[in-house]
Amino acid sequence: MTELAQDLDDAVLSRPRLSILAALVTGDALDFTFLQKNLGISDGNLGTHLRKLEAEKYIRSKKVFVKRKPKTWFQITPQGRSALERLFRQLEEMLARS
Amino acid sequence: MDEPNLLNDVRFLRDIVAKTQPPAVNLFWPVTLMWGCVVSIGFLICAALGITGKTVAIPWVMPVLIFLVAWPLHWYLRRKVQSSIEESGTRPRLRTDLMWCWISISAMGMLWTAGLIVSGIGSHGYLLIFAWCSLLCVGYVMNGVLLSKEWFWAAAVMAASIIAAFLAGFLTQQPDFYWFAGYAIPVTFLLAGVLGRRNALHV
Numbered sequence: 239m240t241e242l243a244q245d246l247d248d249a250v251l252s253r254p255r256l257s258i259l260a261a262l263v264t265g266d267a268l269d270f271t272f273l274q275k276n277l278g279i280s281d282g283n284l285g286t287h288l289r290k291l292e293a294e295k296y297i298r299s300k301k302v303f304v305k306r307k308p309k310t311w312f313q314i315t316p317q318g319r320s321a322l323e324r325l326f327r328q329l330e331e332m333l334a335r336s
Numbered sequence: 337m338d339e340p341n342l343l344n345d346v347r348f349l350r351d352i353v354a355k356t357q358p359p360a361v362n363l364f365w366p367v368t369l370m371w372g373c374v375v376s377i378g379f380l381i382c383a384a385l386g387i388t389g390k391t392v393a394i395p396w397v398m399p400v401l402i403f404l405v406a407w408p409l410h411w412y413l414r415r416k417v418q419s420s421i422e423e424s425g426t427r428p429r430l431r432t433d434l435m436w437c438w439i440s441i442s443a444m445g446m447l448w449t450a451g452l453i454v455s456g457i458g459s460h461g462y463l464l465i466f467a468w469c470s471l472l473c474v475g476y477v478m479n480g481v482l483l484s485k486e487w488f489w490a491a492a493v494m495a496a497s498i499i500a501a502f503l504a505g506f507l508t509q510q511p512d513f514y515w516f517a518g519y520a521i522p523v524t525f526l527l528a529g530v531l532g533r534r535n536a537l538h539v
Contacts, residue, residue, distance in 0.1 A: 253345065260349045261356040265429040268356065272425025276355050304422070311427055329346075 246328055249294045250321050254279050254287045259322050262297060262314040270310050288312060296321055358428065359539045362484040362532040363421055366413045369529025374406040376522035434482055441475045462505075462514035469498050469517045476524065486531035490524040497523075 250256055257277050262268060274284050291297045296318030300311045314322075362368065378401045382394050421428060448467040457463055476491035497520030505513035 253348070256345070256349065257352045260352045263353065264357050266358055267427035267429070269425045269427075272356075275425070277352065313429075 247321055247325055249290060249296065250325050252287070254283065255291055256322075256325075258284075258287060258291060258312075259296065259314060259318055262312060263319065263322060265314065267300070267311040267313040270312070273312065291318065294318075294321075358426065359536075360484055361536045361539055362486070362528075363428075363536055364414065364417050365529050365532030365536055366417060367410055368525060368532055370409050370413055371406060372522055372525030372527075372529050374401055374409070375525060377401065379519065379522055431482070434479070437478045437482070438475060441471050445471050459511070462511060462517075465515055465518040466498065466502075469494060469520065472521065472524070473498065476528070479528075484532060484535060486528055486535055489531060490528040493527060494520050494524050496520075 250259060254277065257279075258273060261273060261277060270284070270288075273279075273288075274281065277284070279287070288297065288299070292299060294317075295315055297312050298315055300313075302309050302311065375398075378398050381397050381401075385391065385394050385397065418428075445468050448471075449464055452463055452467065473491050473494040476487045476494060479487035480491060498517045501514055501517035504516065505511055
């Protein structure tokens with residue numbers, strides 16, 4: 239069990255990052271405000287977690303201007319999707335063994 | 337993530353997905369409704385031209401309406417709906433599944449049309465209507481599976497009209513009845529648009 243726990247991907251494992259990926263898993267792009275409202279994470283925290291996921295290439299962002307206001311869209315990447323699927327497989331395995 | 341918390345985390349994630357996943361409704365119902373209106377108007381114009389004896393213009397009515405009216409309106413309404421969805425903070429992904437489904441259906445329809453015309457359908461022109469209505473019925477079922485449930489009603493109406501037209505033509509030995517299957521095309525689009533609006537407003 240401990241070996242399995244060590245293999246878990248740290249980038250995905252934290253609750254906020256996991257919830258960001260779960261929200262994006264449908265494939266639609268979501269904006270920063272939508273994520274903040276629905277995940278209940280503060281501004282600064284959300285930004286940090288999004289940057290971490292982006293650095294791992296699990297999500298990609300696109301900044302656009304709508305009526306002169308900046309808006310950032312976030313979308314899951316194929317790597318992010320596989321990371322999430324891998325984590326779920328590992329968790330299922332852990333549950334099966336416990 | 338400690339083991340005792342695993343189940344809590346699964347529940348938490350389920351809630352997140354439930355809160356953020358897109359609703360299974362057709363938010364683009366204005367586009368569907370517009371197609372229903374344009375095709376209905378096309379049918380009415382064709383009927384009026386037929387009654388007044390100006391049959392030469394009939395083959396031009398639908399292409400003109402589709403390319404000069406429906407497609408520009410489609411583009412405009414699609415952009416309008418898309419921007420209103422984006423204002424709520426989500427940008428729907430490109431539905432490649434639906435896109436390929438309708439590209440395949442259109443390609444099949446065109447191949448059937450070409451094949452039937454080349455092989456010389458003569459007085460059996462209604463075969464084209466049967467071919468297109470059957471393909472549209474399949475497309476509606478796929479829309480029901482992939483997009484929203486109201487399309488199943490459209491598929492049911494289309495299937496019923498094909499069967500009714502066939503029975504009417506077969507039992508009375510009047511091939512003109514076979515053309516009636518085509519009248520279901522605008523009706524089904526209008527139905528899907530109206531039901532889509534109702535479902536989308538109830539989300």
